[in-house]
Amino acid sequence: MAQSNGRILVVEDDPKLAGMMVDLLLAEDYEVDGPYTSVSDGMAALAMHIPDGAVVDLHRHSRSESLLKDDLEAYAIPFLEGEDSGAQDLQQRLLPWLRHMRH
Template identity: 45%
Template sequence: MLVEDDPAVAAVIADILEDADYAVDGPYDTLADGIAALADNMPSAAILDIRLQDGDVGLLADDLDLYDIPYVFCSGVPDFALMRRHPASPLILKSALSTELARTLRNMLH
């Protein structure tokens, strides 16, 4: 599941995931859409932009934790308070997506 509100970044992430043979659900560009997608379609993993237009993804991360679904935070700027609440979830800076995202997901899922 991909939750990202910047269409250009979402397209880059989707391409990286598809090139690594992952199916992409999304992108969802709001917290509400991400929560609804989780309820409709339990993903194997999620990539979450920390800051969305309608707030941070903390509530969605909480829900993913409840269902033991692994996720990666993806952001241009870290949110240390959110990351402290979810210490098991890695942060990938958007500047490092092309080198880190597929490798991180492989390590999380296999």
């Protein structure tokens, strides 16, 4: 069994994108914490286990989303912020970000 490259917290409210993220992360030998569909669930997961990185992509933006990002920054956890540009953009952004995170 390959050794994990680390644990990534996934907070994504679109089931299709969440599934794609999980597949990409697992293919790159990351453990996946999530996907969580709300800020409150993501914050609870963060409190339980500090991840090595996070992907936060919420399409129903809320004020509490910034609280999650503030917590990630406070713990110096690198995170990739999602954009509303879809699955193709996610794949083009996620893999390079993971490779950069490893170095």
